[in-house]
Amino acid sequence: MAGRMRNTTKVEALIESCRSEGKWQRVIELTEELKTGSPNNECLANFLIGEAKLENYLEENAPIESNFAKSKTGLQDARRCLQLVTGENGQKAGIALDAYLLLAKLCYACGEYEKSLENFVKAELNTLAEKELTLRSLKILAESYAIKGLCLENQTNKPTSKFKKAEKEAEMITCFERATDLGLLYLQEQDIASYSSATNSAANAGSMLAINTTGNMSGMQSSLGGSSLTISTTIPTNPLELKRHMGAILETALQRAPIVLIKAGKLQEAIERYRAMLNAIETKTTQSLRLTLARQLAEVLLRGVSGTIYTAPFTKKPAGQALRSTATKRLWKPRKYAARNQFTPRNHHEETLLLLLISEALAVRDTVLSQSPEFRVARQHAMGNASAVYDLLTLATVRWGLVNMLQESFEKALKFSFGEQHVWRQYGISLMAAGKHAHALRVLQESIKLTPSDPLPCLLAARLCYESLALIKEGLDFAHQALKRETKGLRPTRSQLFVGIGYQQLAILTTLKSERDQYNKLALDALEKAVQNDDNDHLCEYYLSLQYALVGNIADALTHVRFALALRTEHAPSLHLFALLLTASRRPREALGVVEDALDEFPDNLNLLHVKAHLQLHLQDAELSLVSVQKMLAIWRELYEGQVCVEEEKHSDTRSIVVHVNPNAVSSQMSDKDSNSVYAASLAAVSRVEQALSEAASSLSSFTPRPGPQRPWMIQIKIWLLLADAYLNIEQPHEALNCIQEASQIYPLSHQIMFMRGQIYLYLEQWNDAKQCFLNAVSANPNHTEALRALGETHHVLGEPRLAEKMLKDAARLDPNCPKIWFSMGKVMETLGDYTASADCMATALQLEPTCPVLPFTSIPLTFD
Amino acid sequence: MAESIVQDWLADYRRIQNQPAEVSSFAVDHETDPEIAEAIYTIFSERQRHEILVHEICQQFLAFYRAPEDSLKKFPLQFIPVLIYTYLHAVAAGDKKGARSIETLLICIYNAEISTEDGGQHVVTFRMPILAQASVYHEEKNLPMTDLRRWEENCNREIKWGPHAQIEAITAQNRLRIMTALMFCYNQQVSLTQKSALIHLCRVASQLVNQGFSKQHAHRISYGSDSGGTLVPKSITPRIPLSSSFLVELVHAIYFAMFNGFGTVAIQTLDDIHHRACFEMYTELILVTSAVRNSLHANPSGQPSDGPMGLSVALTPATNTVTTAISKSMITNASFRTKKLPDDIPIQVQDLTMPQAPPMLASVTEEVDPKDQQQTQNTSSRNSIIRPSMEGIKAQAHKALIAGFKNRKIRRRIKIKKKIKTKTKRKIRMVKEVGLVGRVNRQSRHFGSSKSILSAILCYNYKLKALTWLWLISKRAHLQPV
Secondary structure: HHHHHHHHHHHHHHHHHHHHHHOHHHHHHHHHHHHHHHHHHHHHHHHHHHOOOOOOOOHOOOOOHHHHHHHHHOOOOHHHHHHHHOHHHHHHHOHHHHHHHHHHHHHHOOOOHHHHHHHHHHHHHHHOOOOOHHHHHHHHHHHHHHHHHHHHOOOOOOOOOOHHHHHHHHHEEEEEEHHHHHHHHHHHHHHHHHHHHHHHOOOOOOOOOOOOOOOHHHHHHHHHOOHHHHHHHOOOOOOOOOOOOOHHHHHHHHHHHHHHHHHOHHHHHHHHHHHHHHHOOOOOOOHHHHHHHHHHHHHHHHHHHOHHHHOOOOOOHHHHHHHOOOHHHOOOOOOOOOOOOOEEEOOOHHHHHHHHHHHHHHHHOEEEEEOHHHHHHHHHHHHHHHHHHHHHHHHHHHOOOOOOOOOOOOHHHHHHHHHHHHHHHHHHHHHHOOOHHHHHHHHHHHHHOOOOHHHHHHHHHHHHHHHHHHHHHHHHHHHHHHHHHOOOOOOOOOHHHHHHHHHHHHHHHOOOOHHHHHHHHHHHHHHHHHHOOOOOOOHHHHHHHHHHHHOOOHHHHHHHHHHHHHHOOOHHHHHHHHHHHHHHHHHHHHHHHHHHHHHHHHHOOHHHHHHHHHHHHHHOOOHHHHHHHHHHHHHHHHHHHHHHHHHHHHHHHHOOOOOOOOOOOOOOOOHHOOOOOOOOHHHHHHHHHHHHHHHHHHOOOOOOOOOHHHHHHHHHHHHHHHHHHHHOOOOOHHHHHHHHHHHHOOOOHHHHHHHHHHHHHHHHOHHHHHHHHHHHHHHHOOOOOOHHHHHHHHHHOOHHHHHHHHHHHHHHHHHOHHHHHHHHHHHHHHHOOOOOHHHHHHHHHHHHHHHHOOOOHOOOOOOOO | OHHHHHHHHHHHHHHHHHOHHHHHHHHHHHHHOOOHHHHHHHHHHHHHHHHHHHHHHHHHHHHHOOOOOOOOOOOHHHHHHHHHHHHHHHOOOOOOHHHHHHHHHHHHHHHHHHHHOOOOEEEEEOOOOOOOOOEOOOOOOOOHHHHHHHOOOOOOEEEEEOOOOOOOOOOOHHHHHHHHHHHHHHHHHHOOOOOOOHHHHHHHHHHHHHOOOOOOOOOOOOOOOOOOOOOOOOOOOOOOOHHHHHHHHHHHHHHHOOOOOOOOHHHHHHHHHHHHHHHHOOHHHHHHHHHHHHOOOOOOOOOHHHHHHHHHOOOOOOOOOHHHHHHHHHEEEEOOOOOOOOOOOOOOOHHHOOOHHHHHHHHHHHHOOOOHHHHHOOOOOOOHHHHHHHHHHHHHHHOOOOOOHHHHHHHHHHHHHHHHHHHHHHHEEEEEEHHHHHHOOOOOOOOOOOOOOOHHHHHHHHHHHHHHHHHHHHHHHHHHOO
């Protein structure tokens, strides 16, 4: 007898462990054994078989609406078994309660919500006291609350009175809440159990079947509780091991709980629910759930909570902790993260970003790298999850100027984004926004391949080539490609304009006359076409006007710049061009007026100030010009000093790759774009020469190049040179030399500095020094026409007319529209005795003079705004 | 109709303005009455016809905005998008004079919003969260290492909005910056405004970006014939100049509207903004708009129609979609286990007592070539460290060198090397201690690299440069409290 008893106990223990591990087939086998072993356990056996059949069935057929009808027949056996237990025998054995709960689950699986609720009433679910439970009971109870909540939500007959409705809603919400707490607790316990069963193979499993029997479980629980810490460290042990599913019912309830609250209009409570669930220590099973929850909470914060109604999480923590020490409160609550030095978000933005970072890490971990077709579904699912997080991250970061970080995230995403056009495109654009031009171009090229019909990446690539990389030919190719992709009749794009800009730039850069004429013609055609396509675009009109100006057609240029200004009154480059065009038609006073008016609207625009100072010099107002240049220096300081200093910081600490960007810095970058370098059109290529030379210089001497981005420094050089020019005009060569000194501390080998130094020597009538300076300038940049002309003139003064002729001819070949060159050439020819040629040259100079602007048209920087 | 409602509304407030009790009851009525807001929207949409009325409304808004009652104060805020549109539209059309009253109102609101109650500057800041620090929502040890690394660089970084400078006048240069700041303030308050205001937000946003893009406008008079005088017929509505950051703020507002009852309209507006972004090539804006658009396509983030705020239950795919057999051979990012290298040299307690520790040195010398390794493993006595290398060098020296003075040079070099060796040994011990510190304080960056410095020392064995490294280590070791 005693032996039989022991045998029964052993079987019971086995059954219990199988139950908690969900091995239902084994449970049925063991129950058969139990039945034969002790026939008086018939009631228990019925229960076990009913339970096993129910669970077995539900594993194959999820309790969803499409399965309801099928379930009604499929679950007949289980229902009969369980109903047998609800009788008096069951009451005696203490398992009737469990049977009712399981019956309720069964009814739910068949879609019989009312019946299910009735069973819950019979089980007196509402009156259960909190106490320690076995794993299986915990699951049953969690699921019961979940089912009750779901039933209440899906109930067809809605209560009529308002009061009842509210009551029902409140009950539903408590059900979901309990379900989430118990569910999470169950999953945590399950983790612990599977861990401990691995270590001490279920040695102390008792036969605590029913919920009402507790007994000595508490001891075991607490011992397991002690090991919880070690468990959580080993969670991501082996991702390839069979993942356990928590079951559709629990998962639905966990996700449903906050949504129900939002539906009821309790946004704040819903957020608290999300927070509570995310605050619970994660388990193996909840990893994907946590991803969903974290993302959803971030969504709620982004979509429904603006700054003013937000309350930070866990602000009342001290009080909560005091409460938690009383053991009764904790029994049915999941364990929470409680590390020291936790990061607790203080505001909306912190919490959103934290959640998104966590979801990113989780989503990226689960992405599928295998490219074989059988994983397609899984891969797409994981990709969808990841890109959802990336999209939210984009939304949350770009506003704060955190493009750099975003770009890093996308970079990491490339690993699993083979052929994903969205990720590639976003990556390319974020690189472009972060100012990594060359890298951006490569990525955009890939993106162009992935989206064969979209002109946008082509246009972006073209812009990069024109604006930052000085790859005009390549840019033109991209623009052509974009034009080909453009669909006519829909919204206008700027492809045609970009083709025009490309030709225009090529024409400017080409030195061969025939080629240049050809490019000019192509540019004019393309720009005319662009204006026809979109006659409401000020940029097209502006470039068309610029093209006319470049080929010397001042009248047409003026017409078109007026069109451009009519389309956009406050367009700095158009105003700039307009002023230069006015100087080219002998109206410098009017031009000065235009510039001054423009400066009222754009007080920080260095280009316009440059023109103003130059015009003032031109009109013999050197004193006023000095004031303007001083203002330019002050503005430079305001705009760029911050940038440059930031960069210095970056240099000192090479670890921090990220530049400190705040909206302010962004705006100053914007104004950088607006009022950027003074000769930016030719700057890209030329500054590269200077940079290379200066680098060479730094290797030779003790010169160290200035830190930070090069562009602000280039602008500063320009300002110094202009200032030197102004000082020369008021006959202070010493001051001018000081300016040159300042400039050459930035880049000693800039050809423009050499040229200016030569000008000072010219003024001082030190011809040989001047010649040397001009020679240096020409050897640094052989295409610098002004230096060539000045060299020619110096040769002329030094009595070397043949050399002078050679230099001036070179200069005239490069820039045939400059009257000064022709005039000097005429004088040289005169000295050489070739009077016919001299007369021709003078005539040309006279002819050109009225249409010559005070500064070359190419001095207007390239603009895309 | 709208006119009379607004007239009454203006008169009502003027009448009760100085009676605080009545003002608060007026404020309450105001909240509940959507008609007034509607009427005001109507007036703004026909600005040119009601110039005086617009002026009076602006004045009243200003009075409200300065009123002590909160509900009155926030009433004008819901009109910010409309005000911005009306203003920008007028400016683009060259009618700055007509929009003076709106401009003044906007300047006042801007100046008030960028300063705090006590006159300081209003700054929104937040800390950049990092995954390397445990938070209420995660433990750092459960996340992959690479993620922790990456964001660590932003540790304790403060992100800021503001401070902004007070302005006296709006110019072309600061106009959009001011509008951006105003939209940012609007976004902070957007969940407090009446829901019906959101539809106007969408409408106005569409108009802002679309104006001047419709094809049906009258064809322009052929140009080129006249070089002066009027050039463009008035029928063309000019496009409104916008900026990337302004539109990004606008997208945030639209995003809110999308998930708070105006899904269809907001999606349409978002498309409009996206097209404008692509036209102007605003990179940041394109990032945002395409992110939102992508999240609206097939994507688990949810559609506005899916439920409250587009949230829905997303069950993980059950085992039947991916059978377990397949999932075992499937490679995910998690399949790669980055083996965490020790932050620093492992501490071995006996190291501190014993003169040398082979296991520790083995871990140190992993980047050194075998010869060196052998060399360092023989650190039982000071002599034995040096001997192999010395002998090697000497052998080489015999082969290569004939001249005596050269030999002297070599000898001196060896002497220096000897010095280095002894120093190295001392440093190794120091680094051991340092390693201990590194363990205690893992966050500390100073010692993250001491391991690499040490291997660098061993590689640099034959170079004087090693001295600098050693100096570096000793300096760091002094700095760190042990």
